[in-house]
Amino acid sequence: MPRITNPILPGFNPDPSILQVGNDYYIATSTFEWFPGVQIHHSTDLANWELVVRPLNRKSQLDMRGNPDSCGVWAPCLTHDGDKFWLVYTDVKRKDGSFKDTHNYIVTAPSIEGPWSDPVYANSSGFDPSLFHDDDGKKWFVNMLQDHRRRPRSFAGIVLQEFDASIGELVGPKKNIFLGTDLDLVEGPHLYKRNGWYHLLTAEGGTGYDHAVTLARSRDIWGPYELHPQKHVLTSKDSPLVALQRAGHGDVLDTSDGKTYLVHLTGRPTTQNRRCVLGRETAIQEAYWEDNWLYVKNGPVPSLHVEVPGTRDDTKYWAEQKYEFSDGLPQDFQWLRTPEPERIFTTKNGKLILLGRESVGSWFEQSLIARRQTHFSFDAETVIDFSPTDERQFAGLTAYYCRYNFFYLTVTAHSDGQRELLIMSSEASWPEGRLKMPFADPVQIPNDGKVKLALTIRGRELQFFYALEGEELKKFGPIYDASILSDECGGHQAHGSFTGAFVGMACSDLNGTVLSAMFDYFVYRPVHHKTDIYEV
Incomplete structure (x- = not known):
């Protein structure tokens, strides 16, 4: 297959959420205080991407007046349940200090271009929400849990609760299903089901140079979840000289042709001060499954050059x-x-x-x-x-x-x-x-x-x-x-x-x-x- 150079979405495109619908691939990324909210890019070959829509484009969906810098829309999750698209996102009103005001919402659309619905409010217990569509028809809402009493950071684990789409509400019990590892700052959860295993992918270590993607699995969606043998399936934290730094906050794609990829945020620092002027960008890695565990090819360090189905045209x-x-x-x-x-x-x-x-x-x-x-x-x-x-x-x-x-x-x-x-x-x-x-x-x-x-x-x-x-x-x-x-x-x-x-x-x-x-x-x-x- 052709080789491309990461990132696939250069310049401020962090927290990627990826899915395939038919022959089309989509990635949603965070936009923070910039309006309209959420960028969704489209591709047919994983190499060439085009911005197709920013779905949060009206007052009933998003009003960020008064939101401080780097608040606003965090970590969208884009999914499809076989009927329509679902987009989950956080509108962060405060992030500094002991408290974080983080309101989580869900919107839907029959096609990626829309029309996108007015939001359904989910909760405010944390940020980085995602929605998992189980094979029995149930939908599960997961987000990081914050506790302002916890020191030095308020990150307290990953909480799970069922979402009833018929009434548009979270229902039933909720449980903290994963406390993270000693790297701390567990966030960015995504759930998948494969071969009877529930896999929980999370981000840890903060979004700086200690960032990492962590994986755990369980036979029961409620846990307990056991850690991956490598603990972190992707990270640059122990490799300060590689091109792609700050690697973390990922999402897994099993394609219809049997390939597996991991998309993740990354930064390309320049100068002796290691400054990422282009912000956090989206990169892609080849991955594979072995013994019902996910591994990144040549990982856990991210690769600058990766094989994908398409050949990139850099003309534009x-x-x-x-x-x-x-x-x-x-x-x-x-x-x-x-x-x-x-x-x-x-x-x-x-x-x-x-x-x-x-x-x-x-x-x-x-x-x-x-x-x-x-x-x-x-x-x-x-x-x-x-x-x-x-x-x-x-x-x-x-x-x-x-x-x-x-x-x-x-x-x-x-x-x-x-x-x-x-x-x-x-x-x-x-x-x-x-x-x-x-x-x-x-x-x-x-x-x-x-x-x-x-x-x-x-x-x-x-x-x-x-x-x-x-x-x-x-x-x-x-x-x-x-x-x-x-x-x-x-x-x-x-x-x-x-x-x-x-x-x-x-x-x-x-x-x-x-x-x-x-x-x-x-x-x-x-x-x-x-x-x-x-x-x-």
């Missing part, structure tokens, strides 16, 4: 993407938290219009439209028409991770009304979330006219550029450290930042007058560069 991956807005917002883009996009953007006459709302980094309503960074090096460019009157109105081009870490080239104005260009950055400033001072010296520009804004990222180096109408691009500001746009610098302590770097357009009006900015287009241009390692 390396192609320049010029986005225009004549047909609305292109699918690659998302925004933050709000289910009311009409309050933050619209498209008109082929242009994107952002309505100035709250400050960049707001947890409620900010106008920021962006796409994932999926390459270690790239160029981005846009043209903006914006007429601010003072320093509280600003719009432009941003490389963004979260409220604590971003770089932002803005068109703004001095307090006297003179328009100017200004770079704002907030570099690893948790917990304050303050802008880094002093700013690079602003550049005065005419009060009328469009401005071209651009940036280049080459590995860890970020450089901004600008051009007035009829002029060539020129450098603006110093070279910034783009590697801080990473999980490791995302404003939280260990195991606390879960997304990835984005690049896009933003607009703020702190006067409350909703001054709008118009963008003609957006370009994302991947670049091969000598500093990039393990590129797809």
Whole structure:
């Protein structure tokens, strides 16, 4: 079979849940605070994947206004019971400190494109829920259990309860069926049944460099569950030099042609500080069954190169993407938290219009439209028409991770009304979330006219550029450290930042007058560069 290079879903696509329906494969991944919620990719050969739907796309399904960074939609589980698709997900309202507010829901659809139903509430006892359809027709809901009294972490095991689809409720007894191993932080449960054995796949060790996939099995769904002979069927924690680090949170696929695969999240760190700018990505491993136990081929360390049925076509991956807005917002883009996009953007006459709302980094309503960074090096460019009157109105081009870490080239104005260009950055400033001072010296520009804004990222180096109408691009500001746009610098302590770097357009009006900015287009241009390692 052909060999491909991991990951199969590059850039911020963590917590994969995979299934096969007929000749089609689907993977659902977490989206956290980015709206619409959940990404579902489709493939027919396990090599080439295309985003087909983000199913949580309306207020009745998901409203994340006020959710802190790296909260929102965690660890979706996508299944099919022979009749329809089922999607289980968590909406996390708080994660830091002793308490976690984690609400679990279920939606269904007759086809992957939808329509997806309004959610059925399941429970709030933990996160990372999944739904298992047993061969006797019963459906079982599993999630990690949290106990705020437990120290140092609140992870207390995996809880199981039956779900009655006829009434849309959890019913009957619930039981903690697996406490995890000494690696701790057990989460991400998935149940399978094979040859009379129930197999429980979990994630452990946190989502950093100690992450792992753990397997246990039982003849009875209620347990007791015995550990796999290897304990962890996949992990990079003891192999710091392999390309795919942070390997964990997996899901198993037994294909219709008798093959077995494990999909899992992974990170590709760069720089001496081991920073994963592209966030947690989805990789795939060959696997096999022996003595009713699952093993990863050449495991438990993940392989960079894997055999799958298809041959990958990387043409689109390396192609320049010029986005225009004549047909609305292109699918690659998302925004933050709000289910009311009409309050933050619209498209008109082929242009994107952002309505100035709250400050960049707001947890409620900010106008920021962006796409994932999926390459270690790239160029981005846009043209903006914006007429601010003072320093509280600003719009432009941003490389963004979260409220604590971003770089932002803005068109703004001095307090006297003179328009100017200004770079704002907030570099690893948790917990304050303050802008880094002093700013690079602003550049005065005419009060009328469009401005071209651009940036280049080459590995860890970020450089901004600008051009007035009829002029060539020129450098603006110093070279910034783009590697801080990473999980490791995302404003939280260990195991606390879960997304990835984005690049896009933003607009703020702190006067409350909703001054709008118009963008003609957006370009994302991947670049091969000598500093990039393990590129797809």
